[in-house]
Amino acid sequence: MSNDSSAIVQKLWNYCNVLRDDGISYGDYVEQLTYLLFLKMADEQTKPPFRKESVVPVGLDWESLVDKEGAALETHYRHILDTLALESGTLGVIFRKSQNRIQDPAKLKRIIQLINDETWIGLDIDVKGDIYEGLLQKNAEDIKSGAGQYFTPRPLIQAIVEVMRPEPMQTICDPACGTGGFFLAAHDYLSSKSDQLDREQKRFLRDGTFHGVDLVDSVVRLCVMNLHLHGIGGDKSPVETGDSLISDTGERFDMVLTNPPFGKKSSITIVDEKGSAGKNSLTYERGDFWATTSNKQLNFLQHVKTILQINGRAAVVVPDNVLFEGGAGETIRKKLLHECDVHTLLRLPTGIFYAQGVKANVLFFDRKPASETPWTEKLWNYDLRTNQRFTLKTKQMRYDDLHDFIACYNPDNRRDRKESDRFKSFSYDELMQRDKVSLDIFWLRDESLEDTENLPEPDELAEDIAANLAAALEQFQDIYEGVTQ
Secondary structure: OOHHHHHHHHHHHHHHHHHHOOOOOHHHHHHHHHHHHHHHHHHHOOOOOOOOOOOOOOOOOHHHHHOOOHHHHHHHHHHHHHHHOOOOHHHHHHHOOOOOOOOOHHHHHHHHHHHHOOOOOOOOHHHHHHHHHHHHHHHHHOHHHOHHHHOOOHHHHHHHHHHHOOOOOOOEEEOOOOOOHHHHHHHHHHHOOHHHOOHHHHHHHHHOOEEEEEOOHHHHHHHHHHHHHOOOOOOOOOEEEOOOOOOOOOOOEEEEEEOOOOOOOOOOOEEOOOOOEEOOOOOOOOOOOOOOOOOHHHHHHHHHHHHEEEEEEEEEEEEOHHHHOOOHHHHHHHHHHHHEEEEEEEEOOOOOOOOOOOOEEEEEEEEOOOOOOOOOOEEEEEEOOOOOOOOOOOOOOOHHHHHHHHHHHOOOOHHHOOOOOOEEEEEHHHHHHOHHHOOOOOOOOOHHHOOOOOOOOHHHHHHHHHHHHHHHHHHHHHHHHHHHO
């Protein structure tokens, strides 16, 4: 992030500390900034040198807000939010179900002044994007708010896009898009070759490349604003609110990049015949799925396969249980290995996600036409977990930590890979002979189990213990809810 970006983020963020005393969370604050930033930039586009027609109706725009104060300001702001929520396109998506969380008019006025002091539309797209990404990252760091579950580490996303190498005029979908990290990285990758793109390719990159879905209104709002600030999308929003797993819409994409939410719980409450409500037992009955299960990650894996074009490519972040779970998990892995070319697995280190206690991987596969013989010949497994230590506070994972994986992946020619200490291949027959067709494979010796002299720093140990406790508590809660339902 540039110094200019950091200064503006810090200025906006410092004021949040005042609001927190009034019980306003980081998430609520970023959401209010989203509404106000959009109104300010829409207003700037109507002025020289742009002189565009305002996308915001007169009387609901920035100018109608900036001169008011006191109770009149609070009342008018609420009216703006309620009215714009009914609009169509990007405007309606950003303001959908919007509410004013800042009840003190003096503090609302102060935020408006902070935003009014900057000329946002004049900032370089990268700077505006940096500012918003900076706010989202700070929001994700507020672990107690749970916002971190929507924020995938940016170095990991960048490395995934680097090996996937999206091409102009390809469609890219993220069925659990969060705040849009995969879209932004893919856009940056394609934009870096802008001198090679013709006018039609540039237009498609802006308006037709990206298609996203997320279950949570507030997250979709942040994502659409994030894309808007990066010059992605026009009047029609590239992202919608919904449950990707409900059905097969029939849409197919060239590439799927996604990190579906962890945990088995559904955010949708299902009421059974007895009138009992539960969030833990959502099962999706779909004819295109290989197996019926309430495991959300296994369902997302099946959904990704469905929405890929033939020869479409996917990179999906999955927790460890997807690699070894029996029953439906075994059925799905067998089908995936047969019907797709499952060619690469990246075992991720712990301590890189804001959601604590997560052990995750990235599974790379290509969808293939129907065939009697299995499409997977070899699964190449890169172990970035064993003897690797990362924490969110003292040693964050950086893009450089993924350089060796990118080199081993060999995106120029996947057929010319070489084994190394951390990179091993396993044939289709070897995988099928493993118990439950488990892809949970380790071969490196874990030095931490043998070396008691070089223990991690106390804060790293404390972070590990806290993460393990958090994961254990969630498992106990799942069991408890299963018993009491």
